Amino acid sequence: MAKLGLFLLIVALSNQTSLACNDNKAEQLPGTRRELNDYWVDSNGFPPPSLTPLYYHEASPPEAAISYQGRSSLNQPNHNAKTFKNYFINKNANGKASGRFALGGLRASLINTGLFNNRFTPANTFRPLQGLGNKTPVTLNPNFDNLLTTFDGCTAPNGESGICAPGNICSLFGGRPSGSCILGKVCCINVVPSCGGTASLNNTHWQSPAVLSAPSTCTLTVKLDATFVEQKKPICQLRLDFISFTTSQPTAGTCTDTFQISGSTNTAPIICGDNNGQHMYLDVPSSLNGPTNVRLMFNFAAGTGNSPRTWNIKIAMLPCGANYLAPRDCLQYFTSATGIIRSFNWRDIAGVATRQLNNQNYNICFRTEEIDGQIANRICLTPCTITNGGDAFSITSVPGNLANSAVGTTGPNPLPPPVATVAVCLYDFLLIAQGTNPINGLVADRFCGNQLNPIPAGAAVSVTVCTRIRPFKLTYQTDNTEGAVFANNQGIIIPAFGDAGNVGFCLDFQQRIN
Numbered sequence: 001m002a003k004l005g006l007f008l009l010i011v012a013l014s015n016q017t018s019l020a021c022n023d024n025k026a027e028q029l030p031g032t033r034r035e036l037n038d039y040w041v042d043s044n045g046f047p048p049p050s051l052t053p054l055y056y057h058e059a060s061p062p063e064a065a066i067s068y069q070g071r072s073s074l075n076q077p078n079h080n081a082k083t084f085k086n087y088f089i090n091k092n093a094n095g096k097a098s099g100r101f102a103l104g105g106l107r108a109s110l111i112n113t114g115l116f117n118n119r120f121t122p123a124n125t126f127r128p129l130q131g132l133g134n135k136t137p138v139t140l141n142p143n144f145d146n147l148l149t150t151f152d153g154c155t156a157p158n159g160e161s162g163i164c165a166p167g168n169i170c171s172l173f174g175g176r177p178s179g180s181c182i183l184g185k186v187c188c189i190n191v192v193p194s195c196g197g198t199a200s201l202n203n204t205h206w207q208s209p210a211v212l213s214a215p216s217t218c219t220l221t222v223k224l225d226a227t228f229v230e231q232k233k234p235i236c237q238l239r240l241d242f243i244s245f246t247t248s249q250p251t252a253g254t255c256t257d258t259f260q261i262s263g264s265t266n267t268a269p270i271i272c273g274d275n276n277g278q279h280m281y282l283d284v285p286s287s288l289n290g291p292t293n294v295r296l297m298f299n300f301a302a303g304t305g306n307s308p309r310t311w312n313i314k315i316a317m318l319p320c321g322a323n324y325l326a327p328r329d330c331l332q333y334f335t336s337a338t339g340i341i342r343s344f345n346w347r348d349i350a351g352v353a354t355r356q357l358n359n360q361n362y363n364i365c366f367r368t369e370e371i372d373g374q375i376a377n378r379i380c381l382t383p384c385t386i387t388n389g390g391d392a393f394s395i396t397s398v399p400g401n402l403a404n405s406a407v408g409t410t411g412p413n414p415l416p417p418p419v420a421t422v423a424v425c426l427y428d429f430l431l432i433a434q435g436t437n438p439i440n441g442l443v444a445d446r447f448c449g450n451q452l453n454p455i456p457a458g459a460a461v462s463v464t465v466c467t468r469i470r471p472f473k474l475t476y477q478t479d480n481t482e483g484a485v486f487a488n489n490q491g492i493i494i495p496a497f498g499d500a501g502n503v504g505f506c507l508d509f510q511q512r513i514n
Contacts, residue, residue, distance in 0.1 A: 234288035248307035263294035273345030330365035343504030350389030376511035404458035406449030
């Protein structure tokens with residue numbers, strides 16, 4: 001009897017406990033909320049907003065209808081919490097949600113693994129928001145249509161550039177993880193190692209395929225689509241960094257293998273040869289106005305033998321309004337007080353081959369820097385130091401003055417008549433506005449020949465040339481031939497002698513305050 005009484009007592013206590021749990025459910029939830037509030041205050045330094053159904057709600061029975069599932073503008077709840085406002089979808093002008101239902105299961109997975117699990121440091125196992133993607137019927141990820149557009153850039157241990165992304169997202173887009181970022185993300189290196197591919201992610205590397213034939217064409221299409229509009233970060237420029245770039249050398253200045261660009265609003269010259277370390281800024285129509293494609297294309301000519309053809313080009317997408325955009329119509333842009341500028345295909349190599357490229361016409365710009373607390377008021381240029389027998393400055397010379405500098409646009413013909421005047425720095429030149437020798441004050445604008453010197457008569461030595469014209473900018477131009485230019489019958493065209501062996505220029509620059 002005693003055992004039976006004890007058994008009945010246990011049953012009664014169990015029932016009472018169950019009833020207490022059900023009756024006091026409302027009391028347990030505030031306790032849980034208090035724990036979350038305490039953690040929030042410790043982590044963020046301020047109290048959290050009131051918990052609304054957006055952050056927490058009881059699981060509904062399978063047959064229950066949840067009004068928010070309809071995704072219409074009439075039944076969406078009005079969320080007042082602002083803490084995570086950038087993580088949730090915005091409404092467009094029609095008041096409709098801008099998200100998509102496509103791959104909804106994937107969205108939930110991405111939120112759980114890529115956002116809310118990383119809201120707290122990896123060492124902290126407390127994950128109060130871990131299951132939010134499953135508890136909320138609609139995935140609230142504004143970046144689903146282009147998941148990587150807003151991720152920060154990163155540099156891998158081997159020096160490659162990429163973007164910070166969750167590991168599963170990096171794999172989803174065919175990237176290669178290399179190194180780590182904050183919040184448990186990886187440095188994702190996106191590489192296109194083939195011809196005919198596309199690039200839609202920031203910091204994509206386009207690399208040459210293992211096998212190339214000639215004649216052939218190899219292209220890459222850079223897609224700037226409307227998904228950037230949804231992120232309110234339309235793209236206005238591309239920056240191409242030629243980490244490596246080697247094709248065959250030009251013939252008399254004209255490229256046989258060519259690299260050219262279409263789809264940009266500024267004109268990029270056709271280039272070839274050796275261009276490791278060079279870069280280009282491309283102005284593109286704002287993706288705010290719709291999809292834009294920019295095409296990069298190599299054309300490899302037949303009969304160029306076993307010329308090496310390799311490249312690794314990093315493509316950075318620069319948003320409109322960024323403070324690191326290049327000024328309009330600046331193909332190259334330098335953002336340091338000192339450095340080196342080189343014409344395309346220039347190398348410190350001994351020899352008589354023509355490395356200067358034809359049909360070059362572009363601006364080289366410099367951001368005005370602060371020097372010792374003052375804004376720089378001039379920039380000075382000096383030919384680079386040569387160590388391998390090359391030539392630091394060699395732009396079309398004048399007969400009778402082949403080793404000397406030259407300036408201006410025309411000069412006396414050193415050969416017998418009938419032509420009295422010939423072109424000097426008229427067709428091929430480097431323009432330095434009010435380029436001045438700081439020692440003797442001599443000034444010139446157009447420079448060519450085999451030395452950099454503003455002396456009108458020409459000199460056999462180069463000097464430092466400075467300009468105070470801001471913003472600091474140089475213009476480099478060559479015509480379409482290294483051959484002679486002949487005057488027409490009307491005398492409109494000023495004749496020029498043919499030339500050979502020009503290599504372009506390499507200049508050290510330094511911004512100064514005096």
